[in-house]
Each structure stands twice: as C-alpha cells, then as structure tokens.
Amino acid sequence: MENVIELDGITKEFKVLNRHEGIKGSIKDLFSRDYKTVYAVKDVSLKIKQGEIVGYLGPNGAGKSTTIKMMTGVLNPSSGKILVNGRVPYKERTRNSQDIGVVFGQRSQLWWALPLVESFKLLKEIYGIETKDYNDMLDFYSSLVDLEPLLHKPVRQMSLGQRTLSDILASFLHNPKICFLDEPTIGLDVAMKSNIRTLIHAINEKMNTTVILTTHDMGDVDALCKRIIIIDKGQMLYDNDIEHLRSFFGSYRTLKIRPQGNVEDKAKDIEKGLAGTDTSVSTEDGWISILINEEKSKVPDVLSLIQQNTKIKDMQLQEISTEEVIKKIYTEGV
Numbered sequence: 001m002e003n004v005i006e007l008d009g010i011t012k013e014f015k016v017l018n019r020h021e022g023i024k025g026s027i028k029d030l031f032s033r034d035y036k037t038v039y040a041v042k043d044v045s046l047k048i049k050q051g052e053i054v055g056y057l058g059p060n061g062a063g064k065s066t067t068i069k070m071m072t073g074v075l076n077p078s079s080g081k082i083l084v085n086g087r088v089p090y091k092e093r094t095r096n097s098q099d100i101g102v103v104f105g106q107r108s109q110l111w112w113a114l115p116l117v118e119s120f121k122l123l124k125e126i127y128g129i130e131t132k133d134y135n136d137m138l139d140f141y142s143s144l145v146d147l148e149p150l151l152h153k154p155v156r157q158m159s160l161g162q163r164t165l166s167d168i169l170a171s172f173l174h175n176p177k178i179c180f181l182d183e184p185t186i187g188l189d190v191a192m193k194s195n196i197r198t199l200i201h202a203i204n205e206k207m208n209t210t211v212i213l214t215t216h217d218m219g220d221v222d223a224l225c226k227r228i229i230i231i232d233k234g235q236m237l238y239d240n241d242i243e244h245l246r247s248f249f250g251s252y253r254t255l256k257i258r259p260q261g262n263v264e265d266k267a268k269d270i271e272k273g274l275a276g277t278d279t280s281v282s283t284e285d286g287w288i289s290i291l292i293n294e295e296k297s298k299v300p301d302v303l304s305l306i307q308q309n310t311k312i313k314d315m316q317l318q319e320i321s322t323e324e325v326i327k328k329i330y331t332e333g334v
C-alpha cells in the first residue's frame with residue numbers, strides 16, 4: 001500500500017525570548033537579544049498509509065499541532081524530510097491543499113456570516129468539485145447526520161457542537177486523500193462526540209480517507225484508532241497498534257470499589273493498607289480505583305486486604321483502559 005505521509009527526521013525549532021521578571025525585566029526584554037531554542041518537534045520519523053486512522057497523541061505542548069502544521073504546509077521544518085501525497089507541503093501549499101482537509105479544534109474555517117450551504121457552495125467552487133460528486137457527498141452526509149437544519153443556519157448562530165460538526169463536514173467535502181483533525185471533539189457533549197466519531201468512521205470507510213487525529217479524549221481513540229503514535233517533548237515515544245500497547249500492560253487490571261463512608265478518606269485507608277503491594281489508588285465519581293499489577297499482586301489478595309477495614313457496597317473489575325495505558329506512558333515512558 002501507498003504511503004501518503006512520510007516524515008524522516010523532522011525537527012522544528014522555535015527561537016523564543018528568554019523572558020526576565022518584573023517591570024525592569026520587561027523593559028530589558030524589549031531590547032534583549034537573549035534567545036533560547038525550543039524544540040517543538042525533534043527527529044520524528046513516521047509513515048502513514050492511505051486509509052489509516054492514526055491517533056496522534058501526547059500531553060499538552062508535546063508537539064502535535066506543530067507536526068500537523070508541518071504536514072499541512074503552514075510551517076516549514078527546521079530540518080528533515082517531509083512528503084505528503086508525494087509533495088513537500090510548505091513548497092506546494094496550494095496544490096497540497098487540494099488533497100487534504102484540515103480542522104483545527106475550536107477555530108472555524110467557515111464563513112461566519114453565511115449559512116452553511118453557502119460555505120459549501122464556495123468550497124465547491126474553490127476546490128472545483130463536480131456537481132454530481134458534490135450532490136452525492138451531501139446525500140451521504142444526510143444519511144449520517146441531521147444535515148437539513150444545519151444547512152440554512154449562519155455559522156455564527158451555531159452552537160460549538162454544530163459548528164464543529166459543520167467544520168468537519170466541510171473539511172471532507174472535496175473528498176481529500178488525507179484529513180487532519182486537531183482535537184475535533186474538544187468541548188463537546190457525549191452525544192455530539194459520538195455523532196462526530198460515527199461520521200469520521202463512516203467517511204473513512206466509504207472514501208478510504210486517511211485520518212490523522214489529535215485528541216486528549218481516549219473515547220475518540222477507542223472508537224476510531226487502530227494505530228497510535230505518541231509524542232512527548234517533541235520526541236516520539238510510541239508508534240504501533242493500540243492493542244499491542246495494551247498487551248504491553250496486559251498484566252494490569254483495575255478493581256473499582258464503592259465503599260461505605262467517605263470515598264476520599266477510605267481511599268487513603270486503602271492506600272495505607274495496600275502498602276507493599278504493586279497497586280495504585282485513585283478516586284473518581286464516588287468510586288475508588290485500584291490499579292493492580294497482576295504479576296506482583298493477585299486480585300483476590302488485594303480484595304481481602306481491602307475488606308479488612310473497608311465495607312464494600314459495590315465493585316467492578318476492569319481491564320486496563322486506554323486512558324490508563326496512555327497515562328502510564330506519559331508518566332513512565334514505554
């Protein structure tokens with residue numbers, strides 16, 4: 001299969017001013033030539049094939065958006081080689097834009113004052129979409145989402161969810177080979193997130209569109225991505241199937257407990273009681289989660305330790321979640 005994206009040793013550095021404190025410092029900064037170099041992306045190499053949906057993950061400031069900006073041609077790399085659809089993106093930005101779609105989180109690329117359908121018509125002209133293809137696409141969209149009420153609404157009157165949905169529809173309208181979605185579900189409710197995941201999945205299936213997705217929502221990853229790439233501090237930590245990653249941490253399970261009494265207090269008791277076992281305790285929504293390394297500690301043993309001084313109202317046992325796997329990688333590395 002054909003690689004639609006190839007990055008080879010890509011680095012992006014920014015020169016930023018070394019800021020000084022206080023008013024004197026601010027004045028000094030005005031005339032300062034005291035710059036330091038920040039590596040937003042450092043020596044990243046990857047290949048992505050047509051039709052893949054790849055989750056591009058990492059903590060805040062990891063370099064995800066910077067990488068996407070280089071792939072879309074908005075930024076040029078400081079060093080390394082980059083090819084998108086066989087072209088160097090920043091050199092052939094206009095030609096490249098024919099073959100890609102882009103959505104950047106909360107920033108809409110639609111015409112604010114126009115009803116959505118007018119934006120779509122403009123995009124049809126800009127990208128030279130054939131009328132038949134355009135109509136087919138709108139039919140396809142209608143089969144996936146409730147399109148009609150959106151079409152006649154000016155973008156500025158839309159809710160965040162409606163606007164994001166519209167932005168995503170617009171980005172796929174010209175049937176690009178690749179679509180870059182930078183945090184497409186940020187700030188959306190569960191129903192809208194689910195809509196958007198279904199939509200992305202369906203378009204990928206039908207059009208074989210390659211999708212590069214950055215997100216902090218592991219629900220997006222579970223719903224959409226087979227392969228994930230994780231970067232941190234600009235450097236690549238992981239590039240493989242999500243299942244492979246899970247099996248890496250396969251010996252972990254989470255015991256969830258709803259205790260009698262105050263959850264936070266009980267969690268502290270339990271943490272003390274489990275000292276010496278390979279577990280970690282956290283709380284969420286009235287539940288205490290105990291992540292257990294089953295190679296070191298057995299679930300029944302942990303449970304009986306807990307029951308020595310905690311009355312349990314309810315309990316669940318879960319396989320390690322994507323959320324926890326990713327959290328472990330962010331904090332401990334691979």
Ligand SMILES: Nc1ncnc2c1ncn2[C@@H]1O[C@H](COP(=O)(O)OP(=O)(O)OP(=O)(O)O)[C@@H](O)[C@H]1O
Binds near residue numbers: 039066
């Ligand atoms: N134009 C710029 N000038 C200076 N530094 C920048 C610039 N753009 C990004 N950076 C720095 O590069 C690093 C990576 O930023 P980037 O926006 O790519 O992170 P990210 O992974 O998208 O984070 P987030 O999850 O918060 O969106 C950060 O330290 C950021 O401050």
Ligand SMILES: [Mg+2]
Binds near residue numbers: 065
């Ligand atoms: Mg970002």
